[in-house]
Amino acid sequence: xxxxxxxxxxxxxxxxxxxxxxxxxxxxxxxxxxxxxxxxxxxxxxxxxxxxxxxxxxxxxxxxxxxxxxxxxxxxxxxxxxxxxxxxxxxxxxxxxxxxxxxxxxxxxxxxxxxxxxxxxxxxxxxxxxxxxxxxxxxx
Amino acid sequence: xxxxxxxxxxxxxxxxxxxxxxxxxxxxxxxxxxxxxxxxxxxxxxxxxxxxxxxxxxxxxxxxxxxxxxxxxxxxxxxxxxxxxxxxxxxxxxxxxxxxxxxxxxxxxxxxxxxxxxxxxxxxxxxxxxxxxxxxxxxxxxxxxxxxxxxxxxxxxxxxxxxxxxxxxxxxxxxxxxxxxxxxxxxxxxxxxxxxxxxxxxxxxxxxxxxxxxxxxxxxxxxxxxxxxxxxxxxxxxxxxxxxxxxxxxxxxxxxxxxxxxxxxxxxxxxxxxxxxxxxxxxxxxxxxxxxxxxxxxxxxxxxxxxxxxxxxxxxxxxxxxxxxxxxxxxxxxxxxxxxxxxxxxxxxxxxxxxxxxxxxxxxxxxxxxxxxxxxxxxxxxxxxxxxxxxxxx
Numbered sequence: 001x002x003x004x005x006x007x008x009x010x011x012x013x014x015x016x017x018x019x020x021x022x023x024x025x026x027x028x029x030x031x032x033x034x035x036x037x038x039x040x041x042x043x044x045x046x047x048x049x050x051x052x053x054x055x056x057x058x059x060x061x062x063x064x065x066x067x068x069x070x071x072x073x074x075x076x077x078x079x080x081x082x083x084x085x086x087x088x089x090x091x092x093x094x095x096x097x098x099x100x101x102x103x104x105x106x107x108x109x110x111x112x113x114x115x116x117x118x119x120x121x122x123x124x125x126x127x128x129x130x131x132x133x134x135x136x137x138x139x140x
Numbered sequence: 141x142x143x144x145x146x147x148x149x150x151x152x153x154x155x156x157x158x159x160x161x162x163x164x165x166x167x168x169x170x171x172x173x174x175x176x177x178x179x180x181x182x183x184x185x186x187x188x189x190x191x192x193x194x195x196x197x198x199x200x201x202x203x204x205x206x207x208x209x210x211x212x213x214x215x216x217x218x219x220x221x222x223x224x225x226x227x228x229x230x231x232x233x234x235x236x237x238x239x240x241x242x243x244x245x246x247x248x249x250x251x252x253x254x255x256x257x258x259x260x261x262x263x264x265x266x267x268x269x270x271x272x273x274x275x276x277x278x279x280x281x282x283x284x285x286x287x288x289x290x291x292x293x294x295x296x297x298x299x300x301x302x303x304x305x306x307x308x309x310x311x312x313x314x315x316x317x318x319x320x321x322x323x324x325x326x327x328x329x330x331x332x333x334x335x336x337x338x339x340x341x342x343x344x345x346x347x348x349x350x351x352x353x354x355x356x357x358x359x360x361x362x363x364x365x366x367x368x369x370x371x372x373x374x375x376x377x378x379x380x381x382x383x384x385x386x387x388x389x390x391x392x393x394x395x396x397x398x399x400x401x402x403x404x405x406x407x408x409x410x411x412x413x414x415x416x417x418x419x420x421x422x423x424x425x426x427x428x429x430x431x432x433x434x435x436x437x438x439x440x441x442x443x444x445x446x447x448x449x450x451x452x453x454x455x456x457x458x459x460x461x462x463x464x465x466x467x468x469x470x471x472x473x474x475x476x477x478x479x480x481x482x483x484x485x486x487x488x489x490x491x492x493x494x495x496x497x498x499x500x501x502x503x504x505x506x507x508x509x510x511x512x513x514x515x516x517x518x519x520x521x522x523x524x525x526x527x528x529x530x531x532x533x534x
Binding site: 042044045046047050060062063064065067068070071072090092 | 273275279282286312313314315317472473476507510511514515
C-alpha cells in the first residue's frame with residue numbers, strides 16, 4: 001500500500017517508531033520503514049543489537065546514522081536476537097535501497113508474540129498515523 | 141548592520157587586509173570551488189563594503205544605506221560556507237585572526253536573523269535535550285552498556301580525580317562509539333581513577349559558538365563546569381578536540397585539561413602503557429581543533445613513535461598545513477556536497493601515502509572520511525588513535 005508516496009507492504013506489522021516486523025511462524029524479521037529511511041537520508045552506519053541479546057518491545061536496541069542525523073533502532077517486539085543482517089556493516093545504504101527486503105536489520109525469536117502484536121499497527125491503521133507524523137515533523 | 145559583536149581588534153583586522161591573497165593558496169573551500177565570494181579575502185572585502193556603507197564618510201553625510209535582504213542573504217552564504225579550519229589565519233602575513241573573525245561575523249548575522257535555518261534545529265536540540273542529536277540526554281552512555289563486564293558503579297562515581305568528558309558525537313553516533321569504548325578500556329587497564337558524567341554531561345557549547353550563538357552556549361558551559369567541580373576532579377580529559385579546545389578557550393577554569401593524546405602519552409612515559417610489536421604503515425591526519433587551534437601536533441606522533449612496528453608516513457599537507465577533512469564548522473549541515481568534496485581531497489592525500497590506515501584523534505574526522513570513502517567505494521581504513529593504542533597494547 002502507498003501512503004503519501006511511501007510504500008508499506010500489506011503483510012507486515014508496524015511500530016510507532018517506524019520499524020516493521022514480519023512474523024513467520026516463531027521467527028520475526030525486523031527493519032525500518034520506507035517513511036523512516038526517506039526521512040533519515042542516506043544511512044551511513046548501523047549499530048545492530050548483538051546476536052543472543054534480549055530486546056524489549058518499545059525499547060532502543062541499536063542506532064543508525066546518516067550525515068548529521070542519528071536515531072535509535074527500537075524493538076517492535078520482545079524476544080531474543082537470533083541473527084543480524086551482516087551486509088549492513090559494509091553496505092548500510094541497503095536500508096535506503098531496499099528497506100523491506102535486503103535492508104532488513106535482525107531476526108528474533110519473540111517471547112510474548114500474541115500479547116505484543118496487538119500493540120502494533122497493520123497497514124489499514126497507518127494512513128492517519130503517517131499523516132500525523134508528517135505534520136509533527138513539519139512543526140519541528 | 142550592527143558591529144557590536146566584533147571587537148575593536150577585529151574591526152582593525154578587517155581594515156588591515158591588504159588583499160594579498162596568500163590565504164587563497166590554503167583555503168580548502170577556495171581550492172575546491174574557486175569562488176572569490178567565499179574565500180577569506182572575498183569575505184573581508186564584503187564586510188569592508190558593508191562597514192563603509194554604514195559608517196563611512198558618505199554614510200555620515202547622507203545616512204547609512206539600508207542593506208537589502210538579498211545582500212544579507214548572500215553575505216550569510218559567504219560567511220557560513222567555511223569549516224572554520226583556521227588555515228587562512230595561520231598563513232595571513234598581517235596576522236588577521238580570521239577564525240575568530242568568521243565566528244564574530246556569524247554572531248552579527250544571527251543577531252540580524254540571517255543564518256542557515258538548520259541551526260534552529262541545532263539550537264533547539266542543544267537547549268532542550270542538551271546534546272546535538274536531539275535524543276534523550278540520559279542515553280549518553282548507551283555505548284557503555286554495549287561494552288559488557290562493567291563495574292557496578294558504571295564509572296558514574298560520586299567522586300573521581302579524573303573526568304572523561306565524552307562529547308556529543310562519540311556518545312550518540314554509532315560509527316564512532318569505539319572511541320569512548322576504547323578510551324574506557326585503556327584507562328581501566330592503566331588503572332586510572334576516572335568517572336563519566338553520564339546524563340549530567342551537556343554539549344560543551346562548541347556547535348553553538350561555531351554557529352554564531354555564543355550567548356546560548358553560556359548555559360551549557362556553566363552547567364558542565366559545575367558538575368565537574370562537584371565530582372572533585374582536578375583533571376578533565378577529552379577525546380573530542382573541539383570539546384577540548386572549547387573548554388580551554390572559553391571555560392576559564394582551574395581544572396587541568398588534557399586531550400587524550402597528551403594524557404595517553406604521559407601514561408606511556410610513566411610506563412603504565414606498553415606495546416607489543418605489530419607492523420603497520422599509517423598516516424596521521426591532524427584535526428583542525430587539535431592541531432591549528434590547540435597546537436598539539438607532537439603528542440599523537442610521539443604515541444605512534446612509541447609503538448614498535450608502526451611506520452608513520454606523512455601526507456603532502458600535514459601538521460599545521462594539514463587540510464581540513466570537511467567535517468568542521470557545521471559545514472556538513474548546510475552544504476553536505478561541499479563538505480564531501482573536501483573529504484574527497486583528503487582521501488586522495490591519504491591514498492597517495494600508500495598507508496594501510498589513516499589515524500586521527502577526532503571522531504568527526506573519522507565520520508567525514510569514512511562516510512565519503514564508503515560512498516565512493518574506496519576501501520580505506522580510518523582509526524582513532526585510541527583504537528590503535530588499544531589494539532597494540534600489551
